Amino acid sequence: MPRVGVFGGSFNPIHLGHLLLAEDILELLGLDRILFVPAAAPPHKPPRGLAPAQDRYAMTELAIRGNPRFAISDLELRRPGPSYTVDTLEALRREGGPDGTFFLLIGSETFLDLLSWKEPQRLAQLARLLVIPRAESGFDPDGVQAQKVLAEIGQERWIQVPPALSAAQPADKGVLLVAATSLPISSSDLRRRAREGRSLTYRVPQAVSSYILERRLYREEGSWPR
Numbered sequence: 001m002p003r004v005g006v007f008g009g010s011f012n013p014i015h016l017g018h019l020l021l022a023e024d025i026l027e028l029l030g031l032d033r034i035l036f037v038p039a040a041a042p043p044h045k046p047p048r049g050l051a052p053a054q055d056r057y058a059m060t061e062l063a064i065r066g067n068p069r070f071a072i073s074d075l076e077l078r079r080p081g082p083s084y085t086v087d088t089l090e091a092l093r094r095e096g097g098p099d100g101t102f103f104l105l106i107g108s109e110t111f112l113d114l115l116s117w118k119e120p121q122r123l124a125q126l127a128r129l130l131v132i133p134r135a136e137s138g139f140d141p142d143g144v145q146a147q148k149v150l151a152e153i154g155q156e157r158w159i160q161v162p163p164a165l166s167a168a169q170p171a172d173k174g175v176l177l178v179a180a181t182s183l184p185i186s187s188s189d190l191r192r193r194a195r196e197g198r199s200l201t202y203r204v205p206q207a208v209s210s211y212i213l214e215r216r217l218y219r220e221e222g223s224w225p226r
Helices: 016-029 053-064 085-096 108-112 120-126 144-152 187-195 206-215
Strands: 003-009 033-038 070-072 101-107 128-132 158-161 175-178
Touching: 003 016, 003 085, 016 033, 016 053, 016 101, 016 128, 016 175, 033 053, 053 070, 053 206, 085 101, 085 120, 101 108, 101 120, 108 128, 108 144, 120 144
Parallel strands: 003 033, 003 101, 033 070, 101 128, 128 175, 158 175
Antiparallel strands: none
C-alpha cells in the first residue's frame, strides 16, 4: 500500500528549502514518495508576481530531477479554474485507487487558515494532514485558533512526529505535527533577487537558477515573456 506525500504549492520559484523539507518528510514518516503538485491558479494568492504555470512546472521538474522518490503531477495544470486542493486529492484518489494513503503537507500558517479553503472537512477525509511549523513562527498547536480548526475538520488530536511514528495510522483521527527541517529561504525574496539581477546560488538548484536567467523570469513582476 503506497504512502505518498502530496506537496502542493505555487513553487514561484521552487527552492532548496522545499526540497530539504520534502526529503526530511520522506525520512521521518517512511513515505514511498513525495508528489509535487504545482498550482496553476492558486485560489489564495494574487496573480501579480506569479510566473506562468508552465514555467513553474518546468522549474519544479528540473529541481526534483535525479531523486527517484520525488515525482511531479501536472494535474492542476490540466484542470481549468482555481486549483482547489480538495479537487486534486479527489482526482489523485481516482487515479491511484483506494489502497494508497495520501499525506497532505501544509505549513502551520496555512493550517490556521484552513477553514477558508474549499471543503476543509473533506480534505481531512481524503488525506492525512501533515502540518510543518515554520521556523520561529510561534505556532501553538494548543492555542484557541489551532484547536478550533482541529475540531471543525473532525480531528481529535495532534500526533507529534517524531517520535510517534507508530501512531500515524490511516484510521486514526489526528493531525500529524512534524518537526521537519526548515530553511530560512522565501520565494518572495528569490523573486526580488532575480528582479534586481542578484545571485540565486545556494538558494535554488543550479538548473532552476539557469532557467530563471534564460527565461528572464521575475525581472518585472506581472510581465512575462511569451
